[in-house]
Amino acid sequence: MGRSPCCEKVHTNKGAWTKEEDERLVAHVRAHGEGCWRSLPKAAGLLRCGKSCRLRWINYLRPDLKRGNFTQEEDDLIINLHSLLGNKWSIIAGRLSGRTDNEIKNYWNTHIRRKLLARGIDPATHRPISFGKDEDKSSNSSCSDESSSSSSAQQQQQQQLPQLFRVPDLNLELRISPPEPLADDDGQMERLLCFRCSLGSSKECKCNISNSKDGFLGFATRSVGLKKNCLMS
DNA sequence: AAAGACCGCAACCGCGTCATT
DNA sequence: AAATGACGCGGTTGCGGTCTT
Numbered sequence: 001m002g003r004s005p006c007c008e009k010v011h012t013n014k015g016a017w018t019k020e021e022d023e024r025l026v027a028h029v030r031a032h033g034e035g036c037w038r039s040l041p042k043a044a045g046l047l048r049c050g051k052s053c054r055l056r057w058i059n060y061l062r063p064d065l066k067r068g069n070f071t072q073e074e075d076d077l078i079i080n081l082h083s084l085l086g087n088k089w090s091i092i093a094g095r096l097s098g099r100t101d102n103e104i105k106n107y108w109n110t111h112i113r114r115k116l117l118a119r120g121i122d123p124a125t126h127r128p129i130s131f132g133k134d135e136d137k138s139s140n141s142s143c144s145d146e147s148s149s150s151s152s153a154q155q156q157q158q159q160q161l162p163q164l165f166r167v168p169d170l171n172l173e174l175r176i177s178p179p180e181p182l183a184d185d186d187g188q189m190e191r192l193l194c195f196r197c198s199l200g201s202s203k204e205c206k207c208n209i210s211n212s213k214d215g216f217l218g219f220a221t222r223s224v225g226l227k228k229n230c231l232m233s
Numbered sequence: 234a235a236a237g238a239c240c241g242c243a244a245c246c247g248c249g250t251c252a253t254t
Numbered sequence: 255a256a257a258t259g260a261c262g263c264g265g266t267t268g269c270g271g272t273c274t275t
Contacts, residue, residue, distance in 0.1 A: 090263060110241055
């Protein structure tokens with residue numbers, strides 16, 4: 001038993017959007033706001049699937065989009081975030097204002113991937129390619145004897161890498177525990193960390209937790225509490 | 234100048250997740 | 255608790271533009 005289709009395929013346009021369709025969509029979103037994508041096409045007089053409207057708006061028509069080339073800073077940030085998060089494009093996009101997940105995904109696949117490969121870096125693991133496979137067999141054992149006795153050639157290769165790409169062995173083991181009541185020196189409750197907000201999805205989040213003062217990726221420097229509603233989906 | 238190869242981007246598709254009934 | 259609906263995400267595709275021969 002499969003899913004029912006998101007819209008009637010028969011009477012919907014596909015392919016490139018026309019200027020008129022764009023104008024209709026923009027006018028409707030300006031008047032009524034985002035959301036209710038399923039009913040939007042009919043309300044806006046568009047012969048499009050709701051999903052298609054949403055995608056067009058998010059990736060192309062939104063007024064806050066930044067068009068044009070990626071800067072070196074954006075490049076570096078994408079690489080760093082990807083090394084931590086993997087293909088979580090929407091989360092990565094959340095940390096780059098004005099960029100969409102689709103745009104970053106495309107940019108990664110067309111530019112950054114190639115750039116990393118040319119430098120001998122595996123884009124998936126962010127490790128040098130030549131010994132990545134063998135090392136993977138003994139991965140998660142960074143304290144083992146094997147990993148500490150990598151060959152001098154490998155060490156040399158590591159040393160030749162630009163600073164940016166010498167990715168340390170990251171321990172991303174996450175622990176989730178009930179938040180403790182945290183009090184600041186002045187007796188006020190310490191802010192909790194909202195993962196959704198912190199990773200850039202604050203738009204959908206209703207937690208009202210701001211992360212403006214937090215450090216890298218918005219992680220607080222002290223204990224981390226989780227708010228139930230804000231766990232990433 | 235023409236044809237084929239390659240590249241980049243917009244759009245589509247299928248699935249997972251969450252909310253609602 | 256199960257079924258259903260809607261949204262959002264990531265992978266993939268297809269097309270138009272550019273480059274190479």
